[in-house]
Amino acid sequence: MAQNNHYLCKLSELADPSSKSFEIKIGRKKTDIFIIRKEDEVYAYQNICPHAQAPLEWNPDEFLDEQKENIICAMHGAKFNIHNGNCISGPCGGAALTRVAVEIVDGEVFYT
Ligand code: FES
Secondary structure, eight states, X not given: OOTTOEEEEEGGGSOSSEEEEEEXXXXXXXXXXXXXXXXXXXXXXXXXXXXXXXXXXXXXXXXBOTTSSEEEOTTTOOEEETTTOBEEESTTTTOBOOEEOEEEETTEEEEO
16 A cells, blocks of 8 residues: 555445545645445546536435436436446536545455
8 A cells, every 4th residue: 555545435335336525635735536346446526617617416425326226416417438438418428536546455444
């Protein structure tokens, strides 16, 4: 594990599938992010929709659509691929979420 990894949570604290938001520091800047657990993988993105720069969640920690297949923006309904953050429908015009690097080490989730 790299020295500049920062702890977020235990993988076991996240239902499969589910999402959870965090405030982290990237450099000196505080940034709102969310992570998605899907099976035994996690994906993380900055909580900013590329369409109108709004936060994405419907309710606290709710970033997924009803089928829990895609990320969905509460503001205008844009959908994003969980695995790469690419917009797949809605008014985000082929843009993508900004990815945050995360990894699982011994059952714990870290960002770098
Ligand atoms: S702000 Fe997300 S779809 Fe418009």
